[in-house]
Structures are given as structure tokens and as C-alpha cells.
Amino acid sequence: MPSLQEIAHTVTGLMTVSGAVSLVAFVILRRNFDISLRLSLSLLAAGLIAIGAFQFSLALKVGGNARDFISILTIVAAAVATIASVFLARTAFNSHLISALHHRVEAHRRTLQRLRRSRIELEHRVNDRARELREYEKRLRIALRDSKITVFMQDPALRYVWVRNAPEGFSATDLIGKTDDEVLPPAAARAATTAKMKVIETGQDSTTELYLEPSSPGQRARYFEVTTEPYYGETGEFQGLLSVSVETTDNRHREELLKETLLEVSHRTKNQLSVLMSIARRLGATKADTAKFLPAFEARLRALSISQDVLVENDWASPHLERLVRAQLEPYLSSVTRRKSAIVFSGPDVFITPTAVQNLGLVFHELALNAFEIGVMRSPGGQIDISWDFHDEPACDSDSGHQRLEIRWKEIGASTPANGKLKSSFGQNMAHQIAHSALGGDLEIVPSNDGFQARLKIGSAAISFS
Amino acid sequence: MDVDRAHQCIRELCRHVLLVEDSILIALDAEVLVTDLGAERVSIAASVLEALRSLENAPPTLAILDVKLEGETCFPIADKLQEKQIPYAFATGYSDKATFPDRHKLAPCMTKPYNEQALRRVIEELIGGADQCGIQRLQQTG
Numbered sequence: 321m322p323s324l325q326e327i328a329h330t331v332t333g334l335m336t337v338s339g340a341v342s343l344v345a346f347v348i349l350r351r352n353f354d355i356s357l358r359l360s361l362s363l364l365a366a367g368l369i370a371i372g373a374f375q376f377s378l379a380l381k382v383g384g385n386a387r388d389f390i391s392i393l394t395i396v397a398a399a400v401a402t403i404a405s406v407f408l409a410r411t412a413f414n415s416h417l418i419s420a421l422h423h424r425v426e427a428h429r430r431t432l433q434r435l436r437r438s439r440i441e442l443e444h445r446v447n448d449r450a451r452e453l454r455e456y457e458k459r460l461r462i463a464l465r466d467s468k469i470t471v472f473m474q475d476p477a478l479r480y481v482w483v484r485n486a487p488e489g490f491s492a493t494d495l496i497g498k499t500d501d502e503v504l505p506p507a508a509a510r511a512a513t514t515a516k517m518k519v520i521e522t523g524q525d526s527t528t529e530l531y532l533e534p535s536s537p538g539q540r541a542r543y544f545e546v547t548t549e550p551y552y553g554e555t556g557e558f559q560g561l562l563s564v565s566v567e568t569t570d571n572r573h574r575e576e577l578l579k580e581t582l583l584e585v586s587h588r589t590k591n592q593l594s595v596l597m598s599i600a601r602r603l604g605a606t607k608a609d610t611a612k613f614l615p616a617f618e619a620r621l622r623a624l625s626i627s628q629d630v631l632v633e634n635d636w637a638s639p640h641l642e643r644l645v646r647a648q649l650e651p652y653l654s655s656v657t658r659r660k661s662a663i664v665f666s667g668p669d670v671f672i673t674p675t676a677v678q679n680l681g682l683v684f685h686e687l688a689l690n691a692f693e694i695g696v697m698r699s700p701g702g703q704i705d706i707s708w709d710f711h712d713e714p715a716c717d718s719d720s721g722h723q724r725l726e727i728r729w730k731e732i733g734a735s736t737p738a739n740g741k742l743k744s745s746f747g748q749n750m751a752h753q754i755a756h757s758a759l760g761g762d763l764e765i766v767p768s769n770d771g772f773q774a775r776l777k778i779g780s781a782a783i784s785f786s
Numbered sequence: 787m788d789v790d791r792a793h794q795c796i797r798e799l800c801r802h803v804l805l806v807e808d809s810i811l812i813a814l815d816a817e818v819l820v821t822d823l824g825a826e827r828v829s830i831a832a833s834v835l836e837a838l839r840s841l842e843n844a845p846p847t848l849a850i851l852d853v854k855l856e857g858e859t860c861f862p863i864a865d866k867l868q869e870k871q872i873p874y875a876f877a878t879g880y881s882d883k884a885t886f887p888d889r890h891k892l893a894p895c896m897t898k899p900y901n902e903q904a905l906r907r908v909i910e911e912l913i914g915g916a917d918q919c920g921i922q923r924l925q926q927t928g
């Protein structure tokens with residue numbers, strides 16, 4: 321059985337050690353310093369008091385009952401200190417629990433606040449994104465508006481899922497959910513589907529031209545250039561096809577018009593070449609000598625060229641009769657004969673149809689050539705009087721008009737032996753044939769001793785009345 | 787076919803030629819060409835209306851048609867000629883037969899400007915395609 325002194329030694333020693341351990345723990349674990357500090361301080365205090373009392377009893381050298389009494393006192397003091405320290409520790413622990421709870425509540429509140437802030441921020445960002453998207457959508461709409469461009473998406477089954485700026489005659493709402501087979505004419509649908517299937521197979525962009533036959537007579541064919549590419553989602557999975565279609569109908573029609581115009585030009589050129597060949601052959605039959613043939617051919621070539629110039633300067637509309645005749649005379653006029661009074665025109669305004677211009681130009685060229693070669697214009701004082709007016713004539717068949725134009729060509733100032741013929745037999749024949757067959761009239765050369773006189777009648781078909 | 791018979795066939799076919807051509811100078815030139823080949827009569831028409839009237843009044847033995855007339859094409863005339871089984875050939879500035887209606891694609895065609903050889907070649911082609919001397923032409927319905 322240990323003595324009270326020994327128990328007191330052990331208890332006080334344990335308390336001192338535990339106080340020291342608590343201090344070390346306090347130093348190492350600084351966090352919960354409330355509990356550990358209080359606990360260690362109270363234990364330390366109790367230990368020190370007990371040691372002090374015990375040492376004091378030893379110093380007084382009390383023995384027997386007094387020493388036992390001191391030992392008991394020491395034990396009691398240690399017990400009281402322990403109880404007090406436990407109470408203190410409990411209080412401290414409780415206050416620690418409360419403060420920990422408080423801390424956790426505070427932390428939760430802060431988290432909540434953070435979450436609330438994040439939510440608001442997120443809402444702002446969503447709103448911003450939505451606004452941005454609306455803005456993009458608006459810009460896309462403005463960019464596509466009034467253009468011939470359509471942007472659309474089809475799902476992997478080639479159903480339209482999104483369409484912007486549907487082409488004329490189609491509506492986006494009607495297209496959604498349908499395939500090309502359901503919205504395009506059969507041939508175009510086949511072409512479109514084939515092209516799109518190829519894009520799906522190869523994963524490569526492709527551009528196809530689609531031709532839409534007219535759906536009803538009177539409508540024109542339509543052309544589209546469709547560029548298609550595969551569309552992948554953010555994770556890289558295939559979501560369908562994105563296409564941009566441009567309607568090229570207007571361009572194609574312009575191209576066709578140009579082609580037609582070129583064909584027309586080619587046709588006219590070939591016709592002109594045929595005319596030249598005709599003139600060359602017929603002129604060649606009358607002039608075997610190249611030296612004589614060439615200037616004669618050149619003169620007719622020039623006459624054709626002049627008629628063409630008159631048409632061009634008049635934008636292919638009907639030129640005035642006087643303009644045509646003056647142009648044909650022009651190459652033969654010298655500075656003297658160019659005097660205004662050398663050639664006198666009189667008559668009402670008459671306009672010649674473009675078709676008749678070349679023929680009438682050739683006839684006047686033959687008359688002009690004759691006047692300058694053997695007629696009155698060889699002499700400086702020569703004058704040509706050209707006058708015209710309309711005559712009503714009974715129609716001989718239904719398509720010749722009732723009105724005919726009579727043009728009189730009168731050479732004044734020199735007496736020319738008139739035999740009723742032009743100098744050039746080629747010109748003589750051609751002028752008569754043209755007047756008769758092409759101009760719906762005739763050419764009469766009047767024999768006269770005063771000077772050369774001719775009367776040319778032409779039908780209404782050669783005259784423009786508009 | 788011996789030479790004399792060939793000439794006879796050509797003369798027979800060219801007895802009365804209808805020239806449809808809106809340019810008189812070309813028509814007059816063609817007139818000389820067909821006359822040289824033995825034509826006894828040549829009619830000239832510058833429009834579809836004139837040509838139809840001419841072939842009603844006096845059916846020719848052969849017609850040479852300029853494809854493009856002033857503001858119209860000669861195909862209505864060709865239709866009428868086909869109906870009446872009168873041989874015809876085209877003269878055209880276009881060297882492209884693709885624009886012809888199918889029913890006239892088989893008809894001989896020469897490009898402008900044409901000369902006597904070209905004319906003789908289309909006439910021989912017409913005779914070659916006929917049962918006998920230019921009397922009845924093979925139907926060329928497309």
C-alpha cells in the first residue's frame with residue numbers, strides 16, 4: 321500500500337508532466353489554443369500548488385499526522401485543481417464548439433453569398449451571350465436580306481433543321497423537317513441529294529450547281545450554286561450538313577443572253593460575208609480584169625460599211641432618209657462639191673427601217689457613183705436635187721402598204737447623154753433588183769437630155785412610221 | 787448512178803426552186819447558183835408569210851431555207867414542206883444544228899456563205915435520201 325506521500329508525489333508529478341505536455345501540445349497545436357491553454361494552465365497551477373505545499377511540509381519538517389494532513393491537502397488541492405480544470409476545459413470546449421459552429425455557419429453564409437454572387441454573374445453572362453447571339457442573328461439577317469444567298473442546315477437524315485433567307489418561292493417554315501425530295505423538282509432533288517451524300521461520305525466540302533426546271537410554262541429556269549460542308553458538334557460528333565446556296569439565275573440568263581447575242585453577231589457576220597460574196601461574184605462576172613474589179617469592189621464594200629455606220633450612230637434605230645443618202649454621197653464629195661448647194665434635199669421627214677438601210681444605201685451608192693463617174697458631178701458646177709414625197713397607191717396585194725415613197729434624183733447643170741442606164745451594168749442590175757425585190761417598189765431611170773434623172777419608189781415596209 | 791442520170795436528177799429537183807432569204811443580195815446570188823444547176827424557175831421569199839404563200843400558189847420542187855429570217859426562223863416553212871413532201875435544205879450562219887427542232891435535224895444543211903459546190907452537195911444528199919430522182923423524199927420525222 322503506497323503512502324499518502326507517495327500518492328501525492330505521483331499525482332503532483334503526473335500533473336506537472338501533463339501540464340508540461342499540454343504546454344508542448346499548445347505550442348505545437350496552436351490552433352485550439354483556448355482549450356489547451358486553459359487546461360494546461362489550470363493543471364500546471366494545480367501541480368505547482370501541490371508541489372509547493374508538499375515542499376513546504378518537507379521544509380517545516382512536520383511529521384506524523386501533520387505530514388499526512390499536508391499530503392491529503394495536496395491530494396485534495398490536486399483533485400480540486402483537476403475538477404476546476406475539467407470544468408474550465410468543459411467550458412472552454414463548449415465555447416470552442418459554439419465558436420466552431422459559429423464559424424461553420426459563417427462559412428456556410430459566405431459560401432451562400434459566393435454562390436449567390438456566382439449565380440448573378442452567371443445570369444449576366446447568359447444574358448450577355450443571349451444578347452450577343454441575338455446580335456449575330458440580326459447581323460446575319462441583315463447580311464442575307466435582299467441577297468440571293470440562303471444558309472441552311474440539314475440533319476444526318478438530310479431534313480432541313482435551320483434555314484435563313486429562304487430563296488424566293490420557298491419559305492423557311494415550309495422547309496423545316498422536310499428533305500430535298502419533298503421540296504425540289506425530281507431532277508434537282510436527285511442532284512442535290514447525290515452531292516450531299518458525297519459530302520457525308522467523304523467529309524469534304526463540295527459545290528454543286530442545281531438547275532430547277534420551270535414549274536410552269538412561262539416561268540424561267542432557276543440556277544443555284546450550293547456549297548455544302550459537314551457540321552460537327554463541340555465534341556466532334558457529326559451533326560449534319562451546313563450549306564450556303566447562291567441563286568445564280570440572273571447571271572446565267574445574262575450569260576445566255578450574251579451567248580445569243582454572240583450567235584446573232586455570228587449570224588449577221590456570216591450574212592454580211594454572203595452579201596460580199598454575192599457582190600464579188602456578180603461584179604466579177606462583169607469585170608474580168610482584177611485592176612478594174614478591185615476599185616469597183618472596194619466602192620461597194622465602202623457603201624455597205626457606210627450603211628452600217630449610219631445604223632450604229634443611230635443605235636440600230638431607223639435613220640433619216642437624208643442622213644443615209646448624204647452618208648453615201650460623202651466619200652465622193654470634194655471640198656468644192658461639199659458646198660451645201662451642190663446637193664439639195666427636200667421632202668418630209670422619212671425614217672428608213674434598219675432592214676432596208678443596207679439595200680437603200682446600195683441603191684443610192686450606185687446613183688452617187690454614176691453621178692461622179694459619168695454624171696453631172698464631174699463638172700464643178702454640178703448639182704443634184706433629191707426630193708421625195710408619199711403617194712397613195714392602190715394595194716396590189718395584201719401586205720404591201722397603201723403608201724409608197726417616191727424619191728426623185730435629178731442632176732442639174734450639165735447635159736449628160738441619157739440612155740436610161742447606169743454606167744455600171746452590175747450597179748444597174750443590182751439597183752433594179754433591190755428596188756423591186758427588197759424595197760417593194762421599182763427604180764426608173766428617166767431618159768432626158770437635161771441631165772440624169774431617176775425615180776425610186778419604195779414600199780411602206782421599208783419605212784418606219786413610228 | 788451514172789453522170790448523166792445524176793445531172794438529170796439534179797435538174798429535175800431544181801426545176802422550181804424556192805429561195806427563202808431575207809437578204810436580197812444573197813438571194814440573188816443563190817438564184818444565179820441554182821440557175822447554173824438547171825433551175826427553170828426561182829421564187830424568192832424574204833419572210834415566213836411570203837414563203838408559205840409562194841409554196842401554196844406554186845409548189846416548188848426544192849426549197850433552200852435561210853434558218854434565221856428577220857425576227858423569225860424558217861421552221862414553220864420547213865414544217866409545211868415536210869407535210870407536202872417537198873425536199874428542202876437549210877442555209878445557216880450558225881454552224882450549230884443543236885438549235886434545230888428534232889424533226890428537222892436530218893435535213894441537209896450548208897453554212898453561209900455557200901457556193902455552188904456546197905449547194906450541189908446538199909442537193910446530192912437530198913437525191914441520195916430519196917427513193918427516186920427527187921420525186922419523193924424519205925420522211926424525216928424525228
